[in-house]
Amino acid sequence: MMRRLGMLSISKAVVVAVIATIANNERNAAWAIDYRVDPTGANGAYTTIAAAIGAISGQTVNSRANILIAPGTYNETLQVNKPYVTFAGLGNSPASVNIVGGSTGLSPGVYVQSGATGFMATNMTFENPLADNVSQGLAIRTSADKSAFDNVRFIGYQDTLLADNITRQYYRNCFITGDTDFIYGNATAVFDHVTVQSTDGGFITAAATEKTTANGFVFLDSTLIKGTARTAVNPASAKTNTVALGRPWQWEFGKMPSAIFIRTKMDTHIRTDGWDPWNHPEANNPNANPDATSRYSEFGSMDLNGNPLPIDASGLPVGRVSWEDPMTAAQAAQYTLANVFGPVAFWNNNPGAQPEGTGVTYVAIGDQLAWDPVAQLSLLPSVPEPTSSALLAVGLAYSALHRRSSPRTISH
Numbered sequence: 001m002m003r004r005l006g007m008l009s010i011s012k013a014v015v016v017a018v019i020a021t022i023a024n025n026e027r028n029a030a031w032a033i034d035y036r037v038d039p040t041g042a043n044g045a046y047t048t049i050a051a052a053i054g055a056i057s058g059q060t061v062n063s064r065a066n067i068l069i070a071p072g073t074y075n076e077t078l079q080v081n082k083p084y085v086t087f088a089g090l091g092n093s094p095a096s097v098n099i100v101g102g103s104t105g106l107s108p109g110v111y112v113q114s115g116a117t118g119f120m121a122t123n124m125t126f127e128n129p130l131a132d133n134v135s136q137g138l139a140i141r142t143s144a145d146k147s148a149f150d151n152v153r154f155i156g157y158q159d160t161l162l163a164d165n166i167t168r169q170y171y172r173n174c175f176i177t178g179d180t181d182f183i184y185g186n187a188t189a190v191f192d193h194v195t196v197q198s199t200d201g202g203f204i205t206a207a208a209t210e211k212t213t214a215n216g217f218v219f220l221d222s223t224l225i226k227g228t229a230r231t232a233v234n235p236a237s238a239k240t241n242t243v244a245l246g247r248p249w250q251w252e253f254g255k256m257p258s259a260i261f262i263r264t265k266m267d268t269h270i271r272t273d274g275w276d277p278w279n280h281p282e283a284n285n286p287n288a289n290p291d292a293t294s295r296y297s298e299f300g301s302m303d304l305n306g307n308p309l310p311i312d313a314s315g316l317p318v319g320r321v322s323w324e325d326p327m328t329a330a331q332a333a334q335y336t337l338a339n340v341f342g343p344v345a346f347w348n349n350n351p352g353a354q355p356e357g358t359g360v361t362y363v364a365i366g367d368q369l370a371w372d373p374v375a376q377l378s379l380l381p382s383v384p385e386p387t388s389s390a391l392l393a394v395g396l397a398y399s400a401l402h403r404r405s406s407p408r409t410i411s412h
Contacts, residue, residue, distance in 0.1 A: 038070035089124035108138035145366035163187035170373035181206035201242030207257035216258030251293035272319035291323035325355035
């Protein structure tokens with residue numbers, strides 16, 4: 001009997017400790033409120049994403065709003081201007097949840113506005129249905145600081161993805177397709193292990209980086225492939241030596257666009273010269289000195305099989321334009337997430353860390369605080385952890401220790 005009482009006493013002590021641990025985790029963990037979207041309206045779900053966005057309220061950096069989207073095609077044009085919102089597709093792949101919207105010009109299918117700080121999206125597709133060779137056709141415009149995307153597809157032709165408003169953005173394991181300037185804007189954006197598909201000859205990037213911004217577009221360990229247009233009317237495809245890595249948007253207005261490719265696999269559609277100066281023959285305004293109006297570099301470029309491209313004496317792939325800036329291994333090593341999204345003082349105090357500077361002092365972006373996008377992405381909604389029978393015996397759920405999504409689900 002005494003032995004049984006002792007065991008019971010120990011069990012109570014364990015339970016008390018577990019309760020204290022759970023309470024401490026609840027105080028410190030980031031939680032979320034779930035807003036479910038399903039076209040059928042099952043179980044009280046919102047039938048449109050727009051309705052779910054409209055219902056969001058009360059979210060904070062530690063209590064995010066998760067819009068959980070059932071598989072389907074959503075023909076919606078959306079604006080998000082609330083902070084700490086996540087779009088999460090519930091299908092088996094990003095193709096299972098497709099937001100199709102937008103028209104011509106700067107009318108994107110989804111506009112993540114400046115007020116949507118900390119926006120995230122995962123496991124879904126943003127698509128502009130406009131046909132090729134018609135006009136600009138934005139799938140998404142992201143103007144919010146600390147925006148992060150994981151396992152997302154962006155589909156369009158010209159101007160697919162606009163990353164602007166001098167913000168910080170992060171794209172991981174994403175797929176981006178288009179043909180003309182389809183990744184563009186003045187943001188500082190890192191594209192980490194992304195696949196970039198060109199469906200016709202053209203230009204991948206059109207950065208418009210300010211001279212006071214340390215970095216523009218940074219591609220890390222990514223792959224550039226060629227594809228075929230998605231419409232039978234114009235089944236064009238990117239041919240050999242027809243696609244430039246980028247051209248400097250708004251150089252004539254004093255911008256000094258920045259794009260860097262580090263350890264990138266490139267198919268044969270990439271032009272041997274690499275970059276385009278963006279002359280303006282219609283205005284009789286050629287870019288006479290592109291070295292002074294751009295910051296373009298690459299390091300460790302490879303073919304699709306992972307074989308290093310032949311390099312010249314400067315360390316650049318053979319045939320590249322003379323105004324591309326060589327990058328050393330030591331410089332490439334500085335392009336970490338901590339440095340790109342950290343205090344701007346690093347780049348101001350270490351001018352040799354970059355292949356080329358701008359001659360002016362860089363200024364901080366956003367709230368001037370260091371940003372860890374990987375830590376932010378760890379807050380994405382996930383499947384609840386399994387339940388522990390031992391804790392259930394005292395009425396506690398093991399998931400309370402680990403779940404990043406609150407059990408609160410909002411429906412209408």
